Amino acid sequence: MKIKAALAAFCCAAAAFAQAADMPKAISITYVKAPFNLQNIVMKERGMLEEAFKQEGVEIKWRVINSGAVQGQAMASGDLDFSAVMNTASLLMAAGAGNPIAVATGVAHPKEIFAIVGRPGESLSVKDLKGKRVAGPKGTVLHQLLVASLLKEGMSINDVEFINMDPGAAMTAVLSGKVDAGLLAANLVIKAHEAGAKTIATCEGYVEPNLVMTVRKSFAQDYPEAFRKVVEVNRAALEWIRTHQDEALQIGAKAQGVSIDDAKKLYDWSNFYDTLTEADIKGLELDQKFLIDNGMMEKAVDVRSLVLPEAMK
Missing domain, CATH: 3.40.190.10 (Periplasmic binding protein-like II)
Known part of the structure; x- marks a missing residue:
């Protein structure tokens, strides 16, 4: 019995080690409150990522980088794993400059914001x-x-x-x-x-804005389980917001330094979502054409290759 118990304990320890080996020691992700990134705010303030990775002992490193261009540069250097919120104009320009970046999941379609x-x-x-x-x-x-x-x-x-x-x-x-x-x-x-x-x-009548969560491509390839878990937590944050809207608005209002009424207005303007569709792909293609035609982007990229399969599931 002692041998069986020891063997079972060894197997459990080996499994835990294997699981830990498939996880990074730390995950670097942006904390971007503006314009009104409620998923990002809720995810951080409620410690949702920390709780999700607690068992694996993965450290969550929050970084305040508001500029999409700087976020892309940080990903290119390997200093940043996830941008919790990036507009697709910044995404396309970063990708066009050769930065290894991809869409992990959707965030918002905020025309009025x-x-x-x-x-x-x-x-x-x-x-x-x-x-x-x-x-x-x-x-x-x-x-x-x-x-x-x-x-x-x-x-x-x-x-x-x-x-x-x-x-x-x-x-x-x-x-x-x-x-x-x-x-x-x-x-x-x-x-x-x-x-x-x-x-x-x-933006009404001019631009179809799309905010997305992006990931460093090599991170998604090297740590697929961790990548999927971050996406799941981000989506869980949106679900929690929808089912606990009053509490979520209080968190958002405090983080942004606005009234509850203003937080509600910003929430309504944001049009939060999570799963991308073919319409989003088409929007990226149109945005890329616009950016190139107007000298804001030099090199075209394969837009569909920028959107990971998990983003559309």
């Missing part, structure tokens, strides 16, 4: 932006929105004085009158409105 906002006291149209100073983050869906809206009015990015600036700084510049318009998102749009600024355009 991104906007071009004019300075207080003025009611501008897209046409009125000609010759004006516009501030916002380059290489993002907001940049894409500006280019698309100008193009629809027969203009190009060269018809405005575009200043590369993160959204928070852009809001400050707009409200102080240092620029004529800013590319803002989520609670920054709400705050700008409260200060008297008016929206010039949202």
